[in-house]
Amino acid sequence: MPTKTYHIGVEATMEIxxxxxxxxxxxxxxHHAMRTGELARAxxxxxxxxxxxxxxxxxAANIVSRHVYKQVPPRVDYALTxxxxxxxGILHELCxxxxxxxxxxxxxxxxxxxxxxxxx
Amino acid sequence: MPTKTYHIGVEATMEIxxxxxxxxxxxxxxHHAMRTGELARAxxxxxxxxxxxxxxxxxAANIVSRHVYKQVPPRVDYALTxxxxxxxGILHELCxxxxxxxxxxxxxxxxxxxxxxxxx
DNA sequence: TCTAATTATTACCTTTTGGTGGGTAGCGCA
DNA sequence: TGCGCTACCCACCAAAAGGTAATAATTAGA
Numbered sequence: 001m002p003t004k005t006y007h008i009g010v011e012a013t014m015e016i017x018x019x020x021x022x023x024x025x026x027x028x029x030x031h032h033a034m035r036t037g038e039l040a041r042a043x044x045x046x047x048x049x050x051x052x053x054x055x056x057x058x059x060a061a062n063i064v065s066r067h068v069y070k071q072v073p074p075r076v077d078y079a080l081t082x083x084x085x086x087x088x089g090i091l092h093e094l095c096x097x098x099x100x101x102x103x104x105x106x107x108x109x110x111x112x113x114x115x116x117x118x119x120x
Numbered sequence: 121m122p123t124k125t126y127h128i129g130v131e132a133t134m135e136i137x138x139x140x141x142x143x144x145x146x147x148x149x150x151h152h153a154m155r156t157g158e159l160a161r162a163x164x165x166x167x168x169x170x171x172x173x174x175x176x177x178x179x180a181a182n183i184v185s186r187h188v189y190k191q192v193p194p195r196v197d198y199a200l201t202x203x204x205x206x207x208x209g210i211l212h213e214l215c216x217x218x219x220x221x222x223x224x225x226x227x228x229x230x231x232x233x234x235x236x237x238x239x240x
Numbered sequence: 241t242c243t244a245a246t247t248a249t250t251a252c253c254t255t256t257t258g259g260t261g262g263g264t265a266g267c268g269c270a
Numbered sequence: 271t272g273c274g275c276t277a278c279c280c281a282c283c284a285a286a287a288g289g290t291a292a293t294a295a296t297t298a299g300a
Contacts, residue, residue: 004232007163009218010143010211012234016221018138020258023130036277043127047259052278072267073276083224090217091130093210098129100206101136112124114132140288156247167289172248192297193246242300249294256287264279270272 016061017087021046021054026084027091029064033079063087136181137207141166141174146204147211149184153199183207 006012017023021043028034028042040051055078058064063084069075080088095117102114126132137143141163148154148162160171175198178184183204189195200208215237222234 002231004230005235006218006222006232007165007235008144008147009215009220009222009234009237010147011218012221013214013218014138014140014143018134018140020134020138023134024128027128027130045127048278049260049280050258053258068277071276072265073274074265074278076277086220087217090210090213093213094133095129097207097210098126098131098133100129101132102126102129104203110124111122112126114129115125115127117129157245168248169250169290170288173288188247191246192295193244194248194296196247244299245297247295250292252290254287254289257285259284260282262280262282265277266275268274 016058016063017091019054021050022058023091023094025051025054025058026063026080026087027095029078029080029084030088030091033067033077035075035077039078058084136178136183137211139174141170142178143211143214145171145174145178146183146200146207147215149198149200149204150208150211153187153197155195155197159198178204 017026024043024046025039028039034042036051036055039055040046040048043051055064055066059066059078062081064078065081065084067077067079069077099114099117102112105112137146144163144166145159148159154162156171156175159175160166160168163171175184175186179186179198182201184198185201185204187197187199189197219234219237222232225232
């Protein structure tokens with residue numbers, strides 16, 4: 001079986017939080033567990049397909065846990081695992097740095113907006 | 121003109137350090153300025169095209185600076201700008217978290233290897 | 241005159257990622 | 271009977287990201 005080789009730690013991290021959606025999802029889950037629909041509303045640009053797909057991948061990496069309530073209509077929610085919590089500090093810093101980056105770019109006259117800050 | 125809209129800070133950060141290569145390049149530049157060929161050797165999997173393309177984008181975002189020496193054969197090096205340095209702490213944490221992630225997965229029996237740790 | 245050295249560009253192709261629109265399950269309620 | 275609610279899956283398509291290989295530019299030195 002082929003051994004997967006990384007050359008530097010950040011490669012492995014990015015495999016987990018990289019891509020267009022994962023870090024955004026995780027930043028939301030940082031505060032509290034959220035239901036599927038709740039996440040969808042918090043991230044209006046995401047499609048349902050992407051949302052569940054990314055959640056599945058985060059679950060496989062043991063970063064989020066999925067909790068199904070036995071109800072009809074169905075109720076499912078997602079939360080950071082204990083291991084996922086170990087990313088919390090980094091996620092926060094990524095948010096804050098991004099906010100600052102947006103401020104700078106605005107100050108420089110770029111036409112960009114930020115809808116909500118870290119702790120939605 | 122269309123105003124670019126972000127919904128959360130991390131989106132902007134990931135636009136800058138996301139993708140397969142940028143964070144790796146930045147982790148290397150964290151320690152000292154490096155020449156093109158030196159970076160290429162440090163990141164053996166990257167192609168020349170990707171290397172220069174990513175460096176151009178980082179330059180455009182004001183994260184790295186490009187310094188051309190008037191010599192033949194050409195000599196060019198890249199370094200973090202002052203603003204780029206503001207990412208240094210985050211980059212370091214991303215490296216360390218990834219190293220730990222790899223350790224865990226190894227301990228769990230996954231066939232993976234890490235070639236070199238943070239401070240190459 | 242020919243080659244080595246270093247950085248960078250271009251055209252072309254493959255892979256990965258993301259988006260759309262449809263459909264399912266199962267219970268409650270008008 | 272038929273619709274709404276919630277989560278989610280699938281087939282198909284479009285766009286973005288990344289990979290390969292060939293090529294340029296320039297000058298020292300064999």
